[in-house]
Amino acid sequence: MPANRFNAFTEYGVGIGLRVPHYRHILEKKPVVDWFEIISENYMVDSGRPLTVLDQILDQYRVVQHGVSMYFGSAEPFSREHMRRIKDLVRRTRTPWLSDHLCWGSVDGTYTHDLLPMPYTFEAARRTAEKIREAQDFLEIPIAVENVSSYAEFHISQMTEWEFLNEVVEQADCGILLDVNNIYVSSQNHNFDPKDYIEAVPADRVAQIHIAGHSKFEKYILDTHDHPVLDPVWALYARAIERCGPTATLLEWDDSIPTFDEVHAEALKANRYLNSQAALAESA
Amino acid sequence: MTTDAPELLALQRRMAAAVMRPLTRDEQMRRRDENNRSIADEADDFIKPNDRLSSFERLEIYNRQYWFRLFSSFEEDFPGLRSIVGTKRFERLMRAYLHAHPSSSFTLRNLGSSLVSWLTENREYGAPDTDAAIAMAALEWAHIEAFDNEQRPALTAEEAAALDDNSRLALQPYLRLFEASCAVDDALIAVREASAGASAQASNAVAIHLVRRTRSLKPAPGQIYLAVHRHEDSVYYKRLALEDYSLLRALESGVSLGDAIEAAFQQSAIAEEDRPAHIQSAFHYLMQMGWLCTPKENDL
Numbered sequence: 001m002p003a004n005r006f007n008a009f010t011e012y013g014v015g016i017g018l019r020v021p022h023y024r025h026i027l028e029k030k031p032v033v034d035w036f037e038i039i040s041e042n043y044m045v046d047s048g049r050p051l052t053v054l055d056q057i058l059d060q061y062r063v064v065q066h067g068v069s070m071y072f073g074s075a076e077p078f079s080r081e082h083m084r085r086i087k088d089l090v091r092r093t094r095t096p097w098l099s100d101h102l103c104w105g106s107v108d109g110t111y112t113h114d115l116l117p118m119p120y121t122f123e124a125a126r127r128t129a130e131k132i133r134e135a136q137d138f139l140e141i142p143i144a145v146e147n148v149s150s151y152a153e154f155h156i157s158q159m160t161e162w163e164f165l166n167e168v169v170e171q172a173d174c175g176i177l178l179d180v181n182n183i184y185v186s187s188q189n190h191n192f193d194p195k196d197y198i199e200a201v202p203a204d205r206v207a208q209i210h211i212a213g214h215s216k217f218e219k220y221i222l223d224t225h226d227h228p229v230l231d232p233v234w235a236l237y238a239r240a241i242e243r244c245g246p247t248a249t250l251l252e253w254d255d256s257i258p259t260f261d262e263v264h265a266e267a268l269k270a271n272r273y274l275n276s277q278a279a280l281a282e283s284a
Numbered sequence: 285m286t287t288d289a290p291e292l293l294a295l296q297r298r299m300a301a302a303v304m305r306p307l308t309r310d311e312q313m314r315r316r317d318e319n320n321r322s323i324a325d326e327a328d329d330f331i332k333p334n335d336r337l338s339s340f341e342r343l344e345i346y347n348r349q350y351w352f353r354l355f356s357s358f359e360e361d362f363p364g365l366r367s368i369v370g371t372k373r374f375e376r377l378m379r380a381y382l383h384a385h386p387s388s389s390f391t392l393r394n395l396g397s398s399l400v401s402w403l404t405e406n407r408e409y410g411a412p413d414t415d416a417a418i419a420m421a422a423l424e425w426a427h428i429e430a431f432d433n434e435q436r437p438a439l440t441a442e443e444a445a446a447l448d449d450n451s452r453l454a455l456q457p458y459l460r461l462f463e464a465s466c467a468v469d470d471a472l473i474a475v476r477e478a479s480a481g482a483s484a485q486a487s488n489a490v491a492i493h494l495v496r497r498t499r500s501l502k503p504a505p506g507q508i509y510l511a512v513h514r515h516e517d518s519v520y521y522k523r524l525a526l527e528d529y530s531l532l533r534a535l536e537s538g539v540s541l542g543d544a545i546e547a548a549f550q551q552s553a554i555a556e557e558d559r560p561a562h563i564q565s566a567f568h569y570l571m572q573m574g575w576l577c578t579p580k581e582n583d584l
């Protein structure tokens with residue numbers, strides 16, 4: 001649903017990721033942008049330029065925090081220091097909701113800095129949901145978990161990825177950041193129909209949607225975020241919007257980053273789908 | 285509260301061990317582990333193959349991705365060290381260091397935090413001029429700290445007026461003091477200017493591991509004393525006189541102001557009668573820069 005308790009009942013439109021090469025353009029030209037998504041970790045520092053720029057952006061734009069290192073799916077507990085830093089940033093940005101990935105990436109205090117795939121087991125779902133609840137309680141804002149791209153599956157899995165996602169978000173009572181590019185990438189790597197995934201997502205929990213580009217290799221597809229959005233991903237996006245309504249949407253572009261205007265224009269293509277959905281909803 | 289997940293933990297330990305295992309020289313996943321067991325068998329045991337990729341190949345995607353991400357972060361942080369030891373040795377040094385000190389922080393910013401101590405204990409990796417290599421690594425780490433370390437309220441004029449010989453002061457956390465027997469500051473500025481350009485931001489997308497060849501560069505010999513600091517969000521390297529450096533070092537160590545002033549002139553050639561004037565102008569500068577603060581309770 002567009003505005004729901006998982007995005008603090010906001011109606012954000014189409015945003016883009018805030019990236020260093022665009023800082024100057026944004027601060028000087030002040031382009032009209034619905035909202036920016038920041039990678040939390042880049043601003044979880046004590047002081048200095050990252051925070052100066054962030055404060056300037058916060059003066060003029062709405063910002064949503066997206067993390068890459070909470071690792072809800074890591075069996076080990078959260079680091080206190082890490083959580084304290086996230087909370088400091090949440091206070092600073094006043095982000096209405098916060099997202100991170102449904103994955104793991106650290107074990108015994110060592111960090112891989114990757115988004116590693118979960119085994120889809122009931123035990124993993126329970127543990128992950130507990131950690132999401134703990135984070136929500138501590139941070140005092142709604143959390144949305146994002147489905148990741150993956151390149152491997154485990155023998156011990158007991159369910160599909162979308163069944164696992166459902167299991168986790170029901171137990172945690174949290175939102176979903178639905179990444180339709182990641183669904184497409186994983187469907188190609190694991191031979192499932194991405195439409196089955198989209199149909200299975202609980203629409204009333206979708207707080208936000210990610211769109212992005214990927215790279216096709218001979219034997220697998222990699223989630224590279226260095227291209228415009230591809231047609232099959234737009235098709236999945238259209239269906240997701242049909243099911244969820246016009247939901248806050250964000251384009252991720254992290255590598256070979258073109259000009260601000262190019263990235264923004266690519267993101268705004270989402271309006272074609274959002275507007276027609278909004279019109280449909282109005283006429284109904 | 286939280287409960288155990290033994291099966292999940294076991295799988296994560298197993299996968300992390302595989303993902304973090306060093307690559308072969310040509311950046312492939314190894315065929316055998318430390319105990320000469322087949323990694324293909326190990327991969328088959330917990331990862332499903334698909335119609336295009338074996339379990340080994342699927343695991344290898346993560347193994348390579350892990351190392352390439354660390355390499356690109358480390359290379360971005362230590363271009364000066366690379367210029368001193370040269371590309372080939374740098375590659376060896378980087379792999380050995382990252383294997384010995386994998387990341388223990390949620391942020392890659394801290395990846396190089398143990399480099400200086402590791403290099404001091406493993407001097408062969410810094411050859412042929414290990415002292416210059418260690419000095420450069422220390423300068424580059426100081427740069428990272430100066431860039432985003434905390435800025436505390438600076439000592440006010442009124443607080444400064446109330447100081448006496450027994451007062452204790454602290455330095456700004458973003459101010460890092462540094463000495464070396466060669467001009468690594470000039471060398472690093474030259475390297476940074478040569479490669480001025482895009483600095484990539486952390487992302488969950490895959491980093492591509494680029495190897496650029498550089499010849500090894502020798503910094504000019506000569507003792508330097510540096511303040512690596514931040515001003516209006518930019519990092520600067522300020523050469524200091526021995527006396528000023530010694531004064532700051534002493535204050536940083538927590539001794540009283542009187543003792544710090546004494547330490548400042550321990551090896552000084554400045555004539556006794558000129559010392560009060562020197563200290564006065566040094567303090568004027570420190571106040572102007574805002575480098576002094578009142579110590580926190582737990583600093584003492």
Ligand SMILES: [Fe+2]
Nearest residue numbers: 146179210252
């Ligand atoms: Fe995403």
